[in-house]
Amino acid sequence: MLASWLVQEIGRLGLAVDQIVPAGGVRRFAPDVGSVTLLAIATPEIHASFLRGVAGLQGVRAVVPRDAGGFVAHTDRGGVTLHVESPEHAGAALVWHTGSRGHVGLLQARALTFGLAFEGGRLLDTNGRPVPCVSEEALYARLSLPVIQPELRHGGDELALADEGQLPDLLTGRDIRGDLHMHTTWSDGRDTLATMVLTARTLGYEYVAITDHSERATSSRTLSRRDVARQRAEIDALRDRVDDIAILHGVEVDIMPDGTLDFDDTVLSGFDIVLASLHDDAGHDPGRLLERYEAALRHPLVSVITHPANRSPARFPGYALDYDRLFEAAAATGTALEVDGAPGHLDMDGALARRASDAGVTLAVNSDCHRADALARQMRFGIGTARRGLVRREAVLNARPLEDVQAFVAAKRAGRTAAPQVPR
Numbered sequence: 001m002l003a004s005w006l007v008q009e010i011g012r013l014g015l016a017v018d019q020i021v022p023a024g025g026v027r028r029f030a031p032d033v034g035s036v037t038l039l040a041i042a043t044p045e046i047h048a049s050f051l052r053g054v055a056g057l058q059g060v061r062a063v064v065p066r067d068a069g070g071f072v073a074h075t076d077r078g079g080v081t082l083h084v085e086s087p088e089h090a091g092a093a094l095v096w097h098t099g100s101r102g103h104v105g106l107l108q109a110r111a112l113t114f115g116l117a118f119e120g121g122r123l124l125d126t127n128g129r130p131v132p133c134v135s136e137e138a139l140y141a142r143l144s145l146p147v148i149q150p151e152l153r154h155g156g157d158e159l160a161l162a163d164e165g166q167l168p169d170l171l172t173g174r175d176i177r178g179d180l181h182m183h184t185t186w187s188d189g190r191d192t193l194a195t196m197v198l199t200a201r202t203l204g205y206e207y208v209a210i211t212d213h214s215e216r217a218t219s220s221r222t223l224s225r226r227d228v229a230r231q232r233a234e235i236d237a238l239r240d241r242v243d244d245i246a247i248l249h250g251v252e253v254d255i256m257p258d259g260t261l262d263f264d265d266t267v268l269s270g271f272d273i274v275l276a277s278l279h280d281d282a283g284h285d286p287g288r289l290l291e292r293y294e295a296a297l298r299h300p301l302v303s304v305i306t307h308p309a310n311r312s313p314a315r316f317p318g319y320a321l322d323y324d325r326l327f328e329a330a331a332a333t334g335t336a337l338e339v340d341g342a343p344g345h346l347d348m349d350g351a352l353a354r355r356a357s358d359a360g361v362t363l364a365v366n367s368d369c370h371r372a373d374a375l376a377r378q379m380r381f382g383i384g385t386a387r388r389g390l391v392r393r394e395a396v397l398n399a400r401p402l403e404d405v406q407a408f409v410a411a412k413r414a415g416r417t418a419a420p421q422v423p424r
């Protein structure tokens, strides 16, 4: 990632910079991050030498001033906007540069009601003198607010929720007990099953599900039905070697154009968990796509629908489905819907995740990883996306112990509708 690379390079300069933090959409886990913004906290004396240092870095072609007091570092990997602020105004600057524009607008309006102004990254008193805000907490406190988490800074109802004391206790990385969606060399993953499991183990997970693509999926490589037993044997052998992480044998089965699943029930019932997905639209309109989903949701062996909108932030906004009906069916059938952390998906996005969880749907927050070295990062993206949707840990399947995940799967298989989670 461009931001972390530059932070690392700047760190090597050994300048007396207190902190360099990503701001902007990156910090908010916005799905459509157009540009990278960094904020450096440094005493005024260091500002000039900081910028000279950045300009001299290998890979940085130029550092040019921009309006609003920032600088753009043009690097071999793209442009990064840099802001430098003194420690006494660091909190106000971090809120300002993190955005969103809508959120900052809400804070500006609120500042006026306190006889203050929030302009140009600083809080100002009635005489236009800057009011020191060393931390974000200090800035929000001056406006009589608790810190609003970056993922919630949409410019929507976040201040109203804060005033009502209704900001939820958001899902965090510590809540995640396992990852229920990843691919291996058995389908289109880059790493072996063992590498994926052993890497997941280093992340402290209690369980993982290996979920390769079913035979007729549109991905480059898929798991053929004759390989299912061989894959299971490999998992069994690995279970003998590794006893501190549970390995679920799962699959990401394609929902076919007629709503049936790519593997038959005999094959599917051998898996510990079945995820189902649409990977293309087969030329269907939203009504037909919903029917395909509803058929999969009714299927007792399907426990999770992955990346339900099938969105791709850069290319495709997602299916124009009747999501309320999808959520109703998911809640009623005891099927979880996914928040997929792959950068190519981030699906459901925050807004849909919020609606789903409000409708009582259980969510699964997964990496959908195809390479071991991205397992942690993609899970972070999934969590950040879920947090944008105000998702609480109680709504998240893989924030539960393994027994509860197994019970969730078993309840649907047995035709018992799992108790819907209580809407907030």
Ligand SMILES: [Zn+2]
Pocket (backbone or CB within 6 Å): 252, 277, 279, 306, 307
């Ligand atoms: Zn998929």
Ligand SMILES: [Zn+2]
Pocket (backbone or CB within 6 Å): 181, 182, 183, 252, 306, 368
């Ligand atoms: Zn997948």
